[in-house]
Each structure stands twice: as C-alpha cells, then as structure tokens.
Amino acid sequence: MTHARPPAFPALGLARRLIREHLVSQWPWMALGIVCMLGVAAATAAIAWLMEPAFNEVFRGGDRQRLLELGLAFPIVFITKGLANYGQRTLMNKVGFQVVARCRAALYDHLQDMDIAYLAEQRTAGLVSRFTVDLAMLRNTITSATMALGRDVATLFGLVGTLFVLDLSLAVIALVLFPLAGLPIMLLGRAARNAARGMQSESGRLDGLLVQIFQAIRLVRIYNADGFERARVAGTVEMIHRHMMRTETVAASISLVLEVLSGIAFAAVVVYGGLRVSAGTLDPGTFFAFVTSVFLLYQPVKRLGKVNVVAQEGLSALERYYAVLDTPPGLREKAGAQALRPGPGALRFEDVSLTYPGQDAPALESLTFEVPAGGTAALVGRSGAGKSTALSLVPRFRDPDRGRVLLDGQDVRDVTFRSLWDAIALVTQDVILFDDTVRANIAFGRLDADDDAVHQAARAAAAHDFIMALPQGYDTVIGEEGGRLSGGQRQRLVIARALLKNAPILLLDEATSALDPESERQVRQAFDTLRQGRTCLVVAHRLATVRNADVIHVLDDGKVVASGRHEQLLETCPLYAALCASDALA
Numbered sequence: 001m002t003h004a005r006p007p008a009f010p011a012l013g014l015a016r017r018l019i020r021e022h023l024v025s026q027w028p029w030m031a032l033g034i035v036c037m038l039g040v041a042a043a044t045a046a047i048a049w050l051m052e053p054a055f056n057e058v059f060r061g062g063d064r065q066r067l068l069e070l071g072l073a074f075p076i077v078f079i080t081k082g083l084a085n086y087g088q089r090t091l092m093n094k095v096g097f098q099v100v101a102r103c104r105a106a107l108y109d110h111l112q113d114m115d116i117a118y119l120a121e122q123r124t125a126g127l128v129s130r131f132t133v134d135l136a137m138l139r140n141t142i143t144s145a146t147m148a149l150g151r152d153v154a155t156l157f158g159l160v161g162t163l164f165v166l167d168l169s170l171a172v173i174a175l176v177l178f179p180l181a182g183l184p185i186m187l188l189g190r191a192a193r194n195a196a197r198g199m200q201s202e203s204g205r206l207d208g209l210l211v212q213i214f215q216a217i218r219l220v221r222i223y224n225a226d227g228f229e230r231a232r233v234a235g236t237v238e239m240i241h242r243h244m245m246r247t248e249t250v251a252a253s254i255s256l257v258l259e260v261l262s263g264i265a266f267a268a269v270v271v272y273g274g275l276r277v278s279a280g281t282l283d284p285g286t287f288f289a290f291v292t293s294v295f296l297l298y299q300p301v302k303r304l305g306k307v308n309v310v311a312q313e314g315l316s317a318l319e320r321y322y323a324v325l326d327t328p329p330g331l332r333e334k335a336g337a338q339a340l341r342p343g344p345g346a347l348r349f350e351d352v353s354l355t356y357p358g359q360d361a362p363a364l365e366s367l368t369f370e371v372p373a374g375g376t377a378a379l380v381g382r383s384g385a386g387k388s389t390a391l392s393l394v395p396r397f398r399d400p401d402r403g404r405v406l407l408d409g410q411d412v413r414d415v416t417f418r419s420l421w422d423a424i425a426l427v428t429q430d431v432i433l434f435d436d437t438v439r440a441n442i443a444f445g446r447l448d449a450d451d452d453a454v455h456q457a458a459r460a461a462a463a464h465d466f467i468m469a470l471p472q473g474y475d476t477v478i479g480e481e482g483g484r485l486s487g488g489q490r491q492r493l494v495i496a497r498a499l500l501k502n503a504p505i506l507l508l509d510e511a512t513s514a515l516d517p518e519s520e521r522q523v524r525q526a527f528d529t530l531r532q533g534r535t536c537l538v539v540a541h542r543l544a545t546v547r548n549a550d551v552i553h554v555l556d557d558g559k560v561v562a563s564g565r566h567e568q569l570l571e572t573c574p575l576y577a578a579l580c581a582s583d584a585l586a
C-alpha cells in the first residue's frame with residue numbers, strides 16, 4: 001500500500017478552501033468584526049478631520065466655543081476608536097480560535113480514519129506538530145491578517161479619501177511612491193513562505209527528537225550519548241532560529257522599504273505644502289490636517305506591508321494541514337459492509353500473500369492455516385518469518401495483496417471495522433499503558449465498566465493484589481507507559497484490560513523479554529485464564545505456550561512449512577526442533 005505524495009497546492013485555492021470550509025460559518029462574528037473595523041477606520045479619519053478646525057478656528061481664530069466642542073469631540077473619537085479596536089480584536093481572535101478548533105477536530109478525525117500503515121510511516125511528532133505549531137500559526141494568520149486587511153485597509157481608504165478631499169495635488173505627491181513598495185513585498189513574501197515551511201518542518205523534527213531523547217533517557221545516560229544528543233538538538237534549534245530570523249529579516253526589510261518611501265513622501269509633502277502655505281495658496285489648517293493624515297497613514301501601511309509575511313506563514317501551515325487531510329486512507333471499510341455475524345470464532349487464513357511496499361521478497365506467501373474455534377494456534381518461526389505480519393491481518397491493520405482472512409467464514413474485508421474490532425482483543429509485545437489510573441488503564445475503551453467488572457478482570461489477571469498494595473489502589477496513576485510498575489505487573493494489567501473487553505478472538509504477540517520465574521508464572525496463569533473460551537492466535541516465543549497450543553504452525557519465509565502439536569513437530573520438523581533448541585522458544 002503506497003501513499004501518493006500530496007500535490008502542491010496553489011496558494012489562493014488553499015485560502016479559498018479554508019474560507020469555504022471554515023470561515024463562512026463564522027460570518028456573524030466576522031460581520032460584527034467588520035463593523036468594528038469600519039469604526040476604527042472612521043475614528044482614525046475623524047482625528048485627521050478634527051485637526052483642521054482645531055488649527056484654523058481655535059489656534060488662529062481664538063474661537064472658545066469651538067475649543068469646548070473639540071475638547072469633547074477628541075475624547076469621543078478616541079474612545080470610539082478604542083472600543084471598536086477592542087471589539088474587532090476580540091471578535092477576530094474568537095474567529096481564529098474557532099476555525100483552528102474545527103481544523104484540529106477535522107484533522108484528528110481524519111487521522112483516526114487513516115490506516116495503521118500510513119500512521120506507522122509518519123513521524124509521530126511530525127503529525128503532532130500539525131496540531132500544534134502549524135495550526136497555531138494558522139490561527140495567528142487568521143486573526144492578524146483579517147484584522148490588518150479589514151481594519152487597516154478600511155483605515156487606509158478613510159485616510160486616503162481624506163487626503164484627496166483636503167488637497168488633490170498634495171495627495172498625489174504623498175501617495176505616488178507607495179505602489180513602488182508592492183514589488184519588494186511580493187518578492188519577499190515568497191522568501192517568507194519558504195522560511196515558514198522550513199520553520200514548521202524543523203519544529204516537528206525538534207519535537208520528535210525531544211520525545212525520543214526523553215523516552216530513551218536511560219539509554220542516553222548509560223551510553224554517554226548526552227553530548228551527541230545535545231549536538232543534534234542544538235543543530236535543529238539552530239535551523240529553527242535560522243528560518244525564524246529569515247522571516248524576521250523579511251518583515252524588517254519590508255518595514256525599511258516602507259520607512260524610506262514614507263520619509264521621501266513626507267519630505268515632499270512638507271516642502272511642497274510649506275511652499276504653498278507661504279505663498280498663500282494653501283490654508284494652514286488644511287495643511288495641518290493633511291500632515292496628521294499622512295502620519296496616521298504610516299501604521300496601517302506598515303502593518304499591511306507585513307501582512308504578506310503573516311499570510312505566507314499561514315499558507316505554508318495550510319499546505320501542511322491539507323496535505324495530511326487530503327491523503328486518503330489506503331485501507332477503507334467496504335461500501336455497504338455488514339456487521340460481523342457472531343459465531344463460534346473459527347479463524348482461517350486462505351492463500352494469503354503480502355509484500356511490503358518497497359520490499360522485493362514477500363513477507364507472507366500463500367499462507368493457509370486455521371485456528372479452531374475456541375482453540376489456540378501458535379505461530380512460530382525465526383525472526384522475520386512473518387508471524388507479526390500474519391497477526392496484523394486479522395484486525396485489518398493491513399490487507400493482504402492476495403488471499404483472504406476469514407472469521408467464521410466471513411472475509412474480514414466485508415465487515416464493518418467497528419464490529420471486527422469489537423470481536424478482537426489484542427495483546428502486543430510492547431505493553432501499552434497510559435499515564436492514567438490503574439482503573440482507567442484496565443477499563444480503556446470500556447467507559448461503562450463498573451468497579452466490580454474492573455476488579456473481577458484484575459483478579460482473573462492475578463493483578464488485584466498488587467493493585468491493592470499500590471498507594472491509591474485502583475486510583476493510582478501509574479506514570480508514562482506504566483513506569484511505576486514492574487514488567488510483570490504491566491503485563492498483567494494489559495491482560496486484565498483484554499479480559500474486561502471479553503472479546504471472542506484473542507490476538508497475542510508474546511513478549512520476548514524474560515521475566516523472573518515468579519512473575520513469569522503469574523503472567524502465564526493470567527494468559528491461561530485469558531485464553532479460556534476464546535479463539536487465540538498467538539505469536540509464540542515461549543515453550544510453555546506452544547506446549548499448550550492446540551495446533552502449532554511453523555512459518556519460514558512467510559510460508560507455513562509444518563503444522564501439528566509440539567511432540568509431533570519435534571519429530572517431523574527439523575526447523576521446529578531447531579527453534580525449540582534455540583533462544584527463539586525459551
């Protein structure tokens with residue numbers, strides 16, 4: 001099963017898609033936000049307008065009544081501007097948070113639907129960073145870019161309109177240079193997107209590295225690898241900084257370009273306007289109002305200049321987000337799939353073949369074997385013989401290239417995932433526990449289970465006594481991956497979880513690491529209880545398991561080379577005899 005590389009998306013298409021899928025539904029908040037933005041723009045233009053009467057009628061004319069009116073008008077305008085600013089900021093942040101919450105939910109649901117093969121191919125931290133780094137960046141873009149585009153564009157229009165109304169020729173002089181900034185802004189925007197892409201991907205790498213290091217901290221210490229790991233972290237941090245600096249440099253360069261253009265425009269306005277005032281062809285009040293407008297124009301122009309940088313960051317985040325979202329699951333539920341019909345639990349592999357992508361040799365080849373209903377079949381074989389691969393086909397973690405896996409005569413590809421997974425309990429080599437209470441770990445996926453059921457499962461798994469000896473009994477939090485428990489205790493918790501699930505089919509990938517004899521005895525007892533009354537397919541690594549199995553299938557290079565019971569195979573199958581004599585079956 002291969003996953004095609006996602007196509008490169010055109011930027012505008014991505015933005016349109018986000019608007020269609022997530023922003024349109026936010027229209028009431030957006031509409032209110034736009035009203036507030038218009039309020040900011042109107043108040044800003046009003047400040048410039050008020051300068052003319054302030055200068056002409058109050059400072060030059062000495063009109064006291066007008067002074068009082070202006071004394072009232074200025075605070076009203078500033079308060080209006082402040083309130084409108086507050087409103088648009090709160091509303092646009094609300095929109096940003098809601099959009100990102102929806103994106104996160106959509107991404108989570110999509111990843112839940114993705115097949116195990118795809119998820120196994122991905123770096124976990126890379127996927128996590130889609131939720132964290134990328135979508136946080138997208139939120140920033142949504143809030144700051146919409147604010148800039150709404151408020152600053154409206155303010156710009158208000159002020160530019162004011163300039164033209166105040167004096168046409170001065171307005172042309174003030175504005176003629178600004179379009180020159182467009183080209184560098186566009187060119188630098190491309191660099192900004194590349195920098196954002198690099199930053200996001202390196203951040204995912206850093207997250208992955210840190211998780212790996214802290215998970216393997218014992219190994220790092222004992223192998224004295226802290227220097228090596230530190231260098232790896234420092235290298236990645238350096239790369240992130242480099243990308244961030246590039247973004248900052250782009251933003252600063254745009255500011256510089258705008259600053260220079262503004263300076264030239266301002267000088268031209270002062271010189272030309274000053275000449276006209278002294279020649280008596282321009283009213284000083286108008287000139288004063290004009291200069292104020294040009295000043296007020298600086299901030300929105302500078303923010304708008306940088307909006308492309310922020311937008312590019314968001315587009316890069318969107319690209320990464322949709323790349324995951326648009327990758328279809330390689331393995332789907334069949335249209336019109338029916339629920340698995342309950343039966344005695346007979347499992348059959350029929351001529352099953354599978355070759356992993358990128359591999360030449362098949363992992364399984366024409367594999368045919370049965371697990372009798374309610375019985376135990378053990379798969380044994382050398383490392384790499386295909387045992388775990390065979391196990392993974394039952395819950396459809398993968399599908400075979402050829403052949404069928406049948407549960408009570410029903411092809412597992414014809415039934416719903418939910419009904420299939422309901423029928424299966426899985427105990428894997430790596431004991432998977434959550435940093436939660438003992439109760440939550442046993443009742444995982446069984447939120448309806450009451451204390452009695454949990455305790456009963458723990459008793460059957462020979463776990464109840466050690467659980468009761470823990471500081472808070474069933475409420476004890478066991479630490480990441482059950483770090484506060486012994487190996488045997490962890491295994492018994494996992495067995496209790498499978499017992500509570502009470503599924504008719506049990507898939508068991510036996511742990512290869514040995515426990516001390518007493519733990520081994522307790523775990524074995526718990527497994528025996530778990531197997532009772534269930535159909536069990538076990539990848540066996542222990543002699544005791546194969547001795548108790550109803551049938552043993554010996555796998556070699558993905559094929560069944562012999563089947564039978566222990567004593568029989570010892571005599572008839574040299575490979576089996578060799579496995580029993582070696583560490584493979586201890």
Ligand SMILES: Nc1ncnc2c1ncn2[C@@H]1O[C@H](COP(=O)(O)OP(=O)(O)OP(=O)(O)O)[C@@H](O)[C@H]1O
Nearest residue numbers: 356357359363381382383384385386387388389390
């Ligand atoms: N995700 C994968 N991608 C490519 N090849 C794989 C993958 N998983 C397993 N293989 C290959 O498929 C073959 C069968 O592997 P599998 O894990 O099923 O063997 P196994 O008998 O369970 O081995 P072990 O006892 O060591 O766990 C091996 O050659 C292995 O390298």
